[in-house]
């Protein structure tokens with residue numbers, strides 16, 4: 107626990123890190139308490155003219171169907187956050203497992219894992235994702251598994267690269283010479299030393315996955331209407347942008363502030379942990 | 390007297406740390422250098438010698454800057470001149486030769502292209518004259534076959550040749566002042582001797598002034614007439630070479646000289662207690678920087694910083710000069726001959742050959758074999774014996790060690806421990822019992838301790854692995870181990886990053902001891918340490934042997950260290966044993982030409 111506190115302290119040592127943490131924290135908190143905060147039901151329609159501008163009753167106006175934009179914005183990040191947090195967790199766990207394994211064992215197993223990674227990287231993942239959604243639906247579980255799988259592929263490469271740097275260190279050799287089992291070496295000697303890279307990586311991946319999820323929703327594959335979602339809201343109201351900017355602007359501000367927050371946090375994290383972001387594998 | 394070539398007045402280098410306190414890397418340094426004079430700066434790692442050297446060129450490492458004081462080269466301050474002037478100064482007036490010349494050369498360009506570039510920048514020669522000048526320079530630095538050299542790539546040159554190319558480049562602008570930063574560190578001893586002789590010759594022939602930075606006072610004394618000893622950012626003693634070497638005054642200089650292992654000495658090198666504090670930990674220390682380690686320290690030393698006092702041709706910064714000159718405070722221990730070693734053989738290595746890789750597919754098709762790194766090596770280690778394995782880089786000495794430890798496969802031969810345990814195979818094939826009996830200590834303590842584990846966890850691991858102990862007993866065992874290597878028990882909770890180099894190496898030794906081994910394999914374990922710390926580690930090893938009768942196989946390139954520590958020695962060259970026998974005999978009366986050459990290169 108104490109190390110979590112130290113890390114947080116390191117991240118918030120810079121101004122941009124502070125801003126990042128506050129933004130992310132604010133969004134997480136909001137996602138948790140929004141259902142008790144919102145003034146209306148998310149699908150309640152008001153029988154007035156649609157696209158009404160901001161008023162005392164509806165601070166951010168109404169959308170095409172006469173629904174309260176503020177309510178929908180407050181609720182619109184919940185599924186995205188749920189899916190991407192678990193998706194990122196899944197990606198990092200399986201990705202680092204295979205990455206560390208490949209990096210430590212080397213030889214045939216490394217070859218096998220890395221060539222499989224190459225194959226998956228060659229598949230246009232967006233199209234594959236649409237295929238999965240088309241066949242299995244877009245329940246959060248399906249989204250978590252598919253996004254988690256695809257984003258883990260990059261983690262494999264990155265974890266392997268980080269492991270290769272650690273594996274040649276004398277303390278790993280010392281453990282081998284002592285007669286430690288491979289699993290124990292990977293867990294106690296290698297993993298703690300690639301942890302920093304993995305943490306920075308997960309933060310970056312989280313923001314990318316969030317964008318990807320919103321893009322899917324925007325295309326109409328992410329969440330099913332009438333569930334509120336930022337990507338979907340932008341998609342539905344964008345043709346009326348000139349007429350009524352609010353229904354588009356609100357989710358846009360929400361989504362960008364969250365992404366900016368995550369990126370600022372990731373940058374501050376990288377800096378405070380001394381992880382050089384330029385050495386990370388792309389993808 | 391003519392104006393000095395280089396003069397430095399009250400120079401302090403550092404940065405502003407927490408609470409706006411200045412952190413000094415270099416503190417109040419004064420020195421002058423006349424044309425043609427050679428000055429050596431000696432000090433342990435972290436004493437600020439490299440920062441001082443770079444400041445002479447007007448260069449500061451990232452985050453550092455000049456805090457106060459002035460530098461004048463030829464009347465100009467390199468920190469104040471325009472970038473163009475500085476550029477001219479750096480190539481023409483003074484030139485730097487860095488430690489790793491091989492890395493400073495561009496790997497993808499032929500030597501010729503790189504030499505021409507230097508000439509274009511730093512000389513007024515017409516392009517037509519470049520080739521001839523290159524050849525002349527190469528002859529000057531005694532590179533064999535200059536014409537061919539020009540057409541090679543850096544990786545096709547040996548380390549010594551690369552260093553000579555770097556010297557040739559430095560000479561291209563006909564500098565008045567050469568700045569050298571450990572230019573021979575990392576070279577083999579026999580190569581080092583040649584480079585040092587060359588530098589000496591150049592200074593004499595061309596009347597070039599030189600500032601030479603090194604941790605090794607013996608190297609410095611080969612080349613430099615003046616020697617300055619640096620400690621914790623300050624020059625504590627400076628004077629002519631002969632005075633300083635034969636009659637050191639400052640307690641640190643005396644300690645430093647006493648801690649160097651030398652051939653044919655009846656006494657053990659005498660360690661200096663403790664280690665130098667790193668700059669950030671020196672804090673606002675107002676007294677003498679050496680007070681924490683000095684056996685003569687008084688309250689006055691801790692309260693006020695000593696000023697430079699002239700003594701004959703030199704000056705010394707110390708409050709207790711009279712007491713220091715009386716000597717008496719360093720009493721090196723007598724070297725003890727190994728207690729009766731007995732004739733119980735612990736390890737036997739028979740006909741060992743090692744090669745790195747298996748033949749590739751293409752090689753096996755052609756019936757070729759990759760060359761062996763080690764060929765038909767045989768030797769034995771008695772119980773309680775310390776055996777030295779010496780040789781230059783590429784001699785296979787570390788490879789043999791790794792094979793005994795099971796980290797490197799062998800091609801043929803047999804390794805047995807106590808006549809029963811077979812150590813020929815890799816680690817995976819060995820039973821835990823025989824793994825326990827052989828432990829390995831690495832060269833670089835920074836890399837051999839997991840930075841994410843506390844010292845307590847590091848020491849507990851082998852105990853868990855090899856012995857079935859209750860928790861309470863385990864804790865006691867960890868305490869006992871720390872005590873054994875002279876570290877306080879409170880270190881249990883620290884991480885390796887919080888320890889100094891020597892302390893880390895002690896932990897690494899304690900980790901090996903935890904297994905109650907019969908044989909400890911030591912891979913250059915003192916070569917990354919400062920000499921004053923090395924002496925303490927050597928003493929610790931001797932004590933451990935005396936206490937527990939453990940045997941050591943000690944790999945080193947330093948013959949003096951081997952002679953100090955070992956009972957017998959094997960001299961390796963190109964993977965073959967050239968000479969073997971008792972230390973006393975081999976060093977006194979070397980038979981093989983290679984051993985003789987090695988001994989002749991010891992400074």
Ligand code: SF4
Pocket residue numbers: 639640641677678679680681683684685686687690695706707708709
């Ligand atoms: S001033 Fe004092 S502490 Fe410093 S070296 Fe001299 S005697 Fe030792």
